[in-house]
Amino acid sequence: MRLLSSLGVFTQTGNHFGLTPVGELLQSHSSRSMRDLAVMFNDPWSTAAWTELPHSVRTGGDGVTKAFGKNTFELFHDEPDQAANFHAAMTNFSRSVVDATLEAYDFSHFSHLADVGGGHGVLLGSILRHTPGLRGVLFDLPEVLAGAPAAGHLASLEDRVELQPGSFFETVPTGVDAYILKSIIHDWSDDHSRRILRLLRDQLAACDPENGRVLLCEMVVPDNGAPAPAKFLDIEMLVCTIGGKERTASTFSASRSAILAYLFPSRADWVRALGKQGGDSRIWAGIHYQIDNESGVALGESVAQKFIDWASKDGSQ
Numbered sequence: 001m002r003l004l005s006s007l008g009v010f011t012q013t014g015n016h017f018g019l020t021p022v023g024e025l026l027q028s029h030s031s032r033s034m035r036d037l038a039v040m041f042n043d044p045w046s047t048a049a050w051t052e053l054p055h056s057v058r059t060g061g062d063g064v065t066k067a068f069g070k071n072t073f074e075l076f077h078d079e080p081d082q083a084a085n086f087h088a089a090m091t092n093f094s095r096s097v098v099d100a101t102l103e104a105y106d107f108s109h110f111s112h113l114a115d116v117g118g119g120h121g122v123l124l125g126s127i128l129r130h131t132p133g134l135r136g137v138l139f140d141l142p143e144v145l146a147g148a149p150a151a152g153h154l155a156s157l158e159d160r161v162e163l164q165p166g167s168f169f170e171t172v173p174t175g176v177d178a179y180i181l182k183s184i185i186h187d188w189s190d191d192h193s194r195r196i197l198r199l200l201r202d203q204l205a206a207c208d209p210e211n212g213r214v215l216l217c218e219m220v221v222p223d224n225g226a227p228a229p230a231k232f233l234d235i236e237m238l239v240c241t242i243g244g245k246e247r248t249a250s251t252f253s254a255s256r257s258a259i260l261a262y263l264f265p266s267r268a269d270w271v272r273a274l275g276k277q278g279g280d281s282r283i284w285a286g287i288h289y290q291i292d293n294e295s296g297v298a299l300g301e302s303v304a305q306k307f308i309d310w311a312s313k314d315g316s317q
């Protein structure tokens with residue numbers, strides 16, 4: 001406890017210890033809990049991946065494949081306990097950006113929203129509760145959706161939400177006027193991402209080319225030397241995914257994905273809580289980094305038609 005006090009997790013007065021805002025994030029019952037995220041970072045797939053960091057830096061290949069001979073999502077298929085910790089961790093993380101997302105974006109002009117790779121549905125459930133009349137589709141791999149009802153994030157929304165299993169490399173939900181993808185594109189290389197986005201493009205072209213939207217919710221790496229959690233997550237993607245990465249705002253706006261919306265959840269609860277520590281170096285989930293004090297939500301948005309125009313020019317038809 002003395003050590004953790006010295007690192008900002010506890011306060012210490014003599015032999016009395018208390019929780020700091022960072023320590024509160026590790027409580028399981030806190031609505032802002034990051035406990036499951038901390039547990040996940042200590043699971044074998046994660047620690048083995050980080051052990052392979054030199055391999056990843058030298059070759060660009062991920063540490064999970066090096067250590068286990070299969071990529072992270074293939075491993076989760078075979079390791080349900082580690083998969084369960086991963087999805088609980090994603091729920092922690094997503095819950096922390098719900099307020100920023102709802103604050104940043106008005107979902108009420110849609111009638112039907114699909115959360116693609118939506119995990120156990122905490123984000124979709126929050127958006128639906130906040131937006132009466134909106135219907136939802138939760139799309140993810142079959143084994144992931146199997147855990148969604150028990151997770152309870154869609155409780156009492158059963159008449160407004162449909163669970164649709166599938167792989168986003170093969171199919172995406174049809175008949176919706178908006179897609180949201182949170183922490184999906186960052187898991188994948190540009191080529192993988194294009195495969196996913198092209199399927200969305202084709203569906204929007206058929207369904208609602210004028211008003212349809214694709215919303216990407218991702219961290220954004222600052223274009224300068226400023227400290228930022230996204231820079232840590234970028235290396236997490238290097239060691240844990242096959243070609244995933246965090247992208248900069250200029251990549252989003254200069255690359256072809258510029259025409260997609262992105263939300264910058266810099267006002268996430270955990271950023272706020274860590275910021276309360278003084279905005280200086282802190283420990284989070286065992287990783288030492290500095291807090292990005294940037295405030296506000298940057299929001300880009302575009303009409304699906306532009307997306308379709310771009311994609312058509314891409315020669316990918």
Ligand SMILES: C[S@@+](CC[C@H](N)C(=O)[O-])C[C@H]1O[C@@H](n2cnc3c(N)ncnc32)[C@H](O)[C@@H]1O
Nearest residue numbers: 090094117118119140141144166167168182183
């Ligand atoms: C980083 S998690 C993000 C989950 C959720 N969107 C969130 O932010 O909490 C990536 C999600 O993509 C899903 N996923 C991975 N490969 C997939 C595939 N081929 N098709 C559909 N979903 C997939 C995973 O099961 C997982 O739920």
